[in-house]
Amino acid sequence: MTSLNMVTKLKGTVVLMKKNALNYKVIGGNTVVENEGDTVRPTLLDTSVGFKLISASKADATGKGKVGKETFMDGFVTSIPNLGDIQNAFSIHFEWDPNHMGIPGAFYVKNFTQDEIFLVSLTLEDVESHETTNFICNSWIYNAEKYQTERIFFANKAYLPSQAPQPLVYYIKEELKTLRGDGTGERKVWDRIYDYDVYNDLGQPDESPCLYRPVLGGSAALPYPRRGRTGRKRLEKYPETESRSGYFYIPRDELIIPQKSSDFVVNTLKLISQHETPQLRSLVRLQNDQPEFNSFDEVLSLFAGEHPDFPTPLVIREDRTAWMTDEEFAREIIAGVNPNVIKKVEDTTTINKKHLEPYMQDGVNVEQTIKALRLYVVDYQDAILPYLRKINATGAKAYASTTLLSLQDDGTLKPISIELHVPHPDGDGIVTTSYTPATEGVDASIWRLAKAYAVVNDACYHQLISHWLHTHASVEPFIIATNRHLSVVHPIHKLLLPHYRNTMNINANARDVLIKAGGIIESTYLFGSYSMELSSDVYKDWVFPDQALPNDLIKRGVAVKDPKFPHGVRLLIEDYPYATDGLEIWAAIKSWVEEYVNFYYKLDAAVADDSELQAFWKELVEVGHGDLKDATWWFKMKTRAELIETCTTLIWMASALHAAVNFGQYPYGGYIVNRPTKSRRFMPEKGTPEYDELAQDFEKAYLRTITPLMETRVNMSVMEQLSSHVSDEQYIGHRIEGDLWTYDSEPVEAFKKFGKKLAEIEQKLIERNNDESLRNRNGPVKMPYTVLYPSSEPGLTFRGIPNSVSI
Known part of the structure; x- marks a missing residue:
């Protein structure tokens, strides 16, 4: 007793x-x-x-x-x-x-x-x-x-x-049963329930029929990753659409404790969407007298004076005209804000050889260039062309672009042709016009416009696909499935938790402000009301294993497997800042995940026998990404290798990939003439007033073609916020709990080793940026590629990898 x-x-x-x-x-x-x-x-x-x-x-x-x-x-x-x-x-x-x-x-x-x-x-x-x-x-x-x-x-x-x-x-x-809920009822602010729903809350047809948007997810025609369920009532006249009344529920603990800085970011986005910032209120008065920019100097005036409207974007901080060079245009394809789209040319049947051969390296022909693995392409024809007839009927004047580039002996890329495609006006077929580089007269102005049309394609694809779809939207189902099936004491829950911080919160705010019908994305980017529909079309070809950096590089043909090279990958574009830096981060993540997984799972059988892990994976595949559940590429989740690859890929997506495509938005795109988001005129033809204007005043004609003044100001305000780190950010290699996140000393020590490795990588990346032989590291704009440095201070730093998709 x-x-x-x-x-x-x-x-x-x-x-x-x-x-x-x-x-x-x-x-x-x-x-x-x-x-x-x-x-x-x-x-x-x-x-x-x-x-x-x-x-x-x-x-x-x-x-x-x-x-x-x-x-x-x-x-x-x-x-x-x-x-x-x-x-x-x-x-x-x-x-x-x-x-x-x-x-x-x-x-x-x-x-x-x-x-x-x-x-x-x-x-x-x-x-x-x-x-x-x-x-x-x-x-x-x-x-x-x-x-x-x-x-x-x-x-x-x-x-x-x-x-x-x-x-x-x-x-x-x-x-776990509590966190799953019963799938019924409207969620309240204090709820902690994780459940799935389709994207049926983007439209507001009850306010205006023009704000109707189709449901994304749940159909073969418009597939999409699932988002968190709120349970709000459906509209009576549009029963497929969820009401936007009330608040955007997220499980309560997904709403992190905000310091003033992080709360300020979301507040600012809300105000921008309502045109309530002091900058935009003053702009409304300005528009009465000046509805357009008339020169590049007027755009630059936004950054001038003792109290400028906006901070000077890095792309023009050292040189205000270097962005116009062909070398910088090409460099930003591999070191800019959308560096993971370029592919190796595999098929020459559609290439206009007559136009290209004068611009090939040392006069070699197209076949020789292909054989030497030196011809690359950024091609938006398949993704964008199907929408052009609808987009151009709204007042936009846009093309689908195909940009061909040749790899030079000095490691740089040279644009050699831009093809602009539009649907044939008489029905089926495509009208394609090819443009090649020029340096003098009106031909030079036309070439610059051709590059602008290509950048508009890239800017829209970046924001909707590379950024929103491939990080924000694709990660959310993992968060929901984790909390529904992996208990807080499960080792994989503990591994992934830092990489989910604030994601559901920022995604809910995106649905409320950025990607909703009539929201900031629709109003400031080319695709307008078709924006999210485009991302659904591209999601049809989404492949989870290909989100892994080495697989992505190999699939795009810019790298090949080679065990003699670090990380088992040989880059065909050796000076490829995103890829070379990214592979360092990828390898560090994978090494850390391998140590962690192998500590808890001694045999493959332990993975197959893990009831929580198997339930998590089954629901993630069949529900969270359920529109692609029949794809054959999903891992079976029966081995440690599959679990390691899954966790590494997910952490990469949430941390380094998001950092690479997010925190360069303002540094590159804050100067709208470098990265326009809209086109409002077609390429001028000889004999037209637009052609004469282009010949007489290139800057004015250029500015009349790209994003107008009002949308520019809104877009700059948004990009400035999205590109900034808050003071309470949690960076990769750090945890908010310090060393107390687990009792097990081996994983704690492995995580410390991971942090030290990231610090070593950062020093290596600094050394690379100081190597003048690597011309793509800084480029003509003298802008070092720092976006994949692991650490950062708060603010607009163009560096730092947060643990999660937190902004």
């Missing part, structure tokens, strides 16, 4: 957010309670928040871990360092008999106040052999009456399902 003397007071520390950290509103209609004061209310020290420990080693008669007596916090702890000025620590003492109750492995928490609190952590001292037990929580806790099941948290120990302590199994399964 246990003696009463064996009942001890188990000491602990609870960390909560200060009340002043909760003073904010969530954009996208999601209003969270605002609180006043700068300290936690004294009532939290009596019976306002209750805690009950749960045993991981002693079970009751039903097999569930024993639950201890409810306990409340004692008082403030002032001796704990490094909490910052937005957290408070409280002491707590649990009545706990270790002989009878065993070792705590989880706890219940109840909030009896009317306001939500943010629970950071619970730490227990002297639990077993005088060790400390940590519970990293980072979760919003609402009043207990809001929940149908009690809020539970688990110690930072990772278990495969077959290895979980039996007394905790019931609690682990019940928590």
